[in-house]
Every structure is written in structure tokens, then in C-alpha cells.
Amino acid sequence: MTEANADRAAVEAVVKTYLDGLYEGDVDKIAAAFHPTSALAQMSEGKLQITPRDVWLDGVRSRPSPKAKGLARHDEVLSIDIAGPTMAFVKLKCAIPPRFFTDQLSLLKIDGRWQVAQKVFQTEVR
Numbered sequence: 001m002t003e004a005n006a007d008r009a010a011v012e013a014v015v016k017t018y019l020d021g022l023y024e025g026d027v028d029k030i031a032a033a034f035h036p037t038s039a040l041a042q043m044s045e046g047k048l049q050i051t052p053r054d055v056w057l058d059g060v061r062s063r064p065s066p067k068a069k070g071l072a073r074h075d076e077v078l079s080i081d082i083a084g085p086t087m088a089f090v091k092l093k094c095a096i097p098p099r100f101f102t103d104q105l106s107l108l109k110i111d112g113r114w115q116v117a118q119k120v121f122q123t124e125v126r
Helices: 003-024 027-033 053-061
Strands: 034-044 047-052 076-084 087-096 099-110 113-125
Touching (some): 034 053
């Protein structure tokens, strides 16, 4: 396997861990995918809202998971761009109905391991 293929497979594995964790409500899986200093950014009521990873994980921990509610998964990876040896971008869709999300994940290869450094997202309520 070439290094480029290995990097793509590693990025895909991080995304799978994140999406599985989100669906299952497993904060340990999500935390493994996200660097401890990462944050989530979104526009909310016309203002930029930044949420540190651990604050977000507290919210995930305190709500019933989509799996526990018997909800279907709505995961779809739209694109993966390995921009260089230490930087990648992933665009995906996921949902916790009635909220449907589009995520743009920025990943960095830190100490030889790919991790989400930043998540920028938007939410649509259906």
C-alpha cells in the first residue's frame, strides 16, 4: 500500500469512528477522532458560534443517541481531499433527525495519527 493510500484509509477510518460514535452516542469514539484542542464552528442566528470539543461531548453524553431512539443512519461522505502529507479535508452529511448536518472536517496528521482539528458545520431542521 502506498503512503497516499494508507493516509486515505486512515482518514476514512477516523471518519467512520466519528460517524459511528455520533450514531451510537459513544463519546469515547468521537473523542478518539477529534484532537483534544479541536472545536466546532457554526453560524447560529447570524453569529459565529464556537464550541470546544469537550463541551460538545458533554452535550452528546447527555442526550439519547440516534441508535437508542431506533433512528436510521443518514451518513454520507461527499468528498475526501488529502491536501498533503499532514492535511486532509472531508465533507459529509449526517443526521440526528429532525436535524440534518453538513460537516466540513479539517484533519491534521499529528504525531503520525490523523485527527479532526476543526469541524465547521451547518444544520437544517426538517
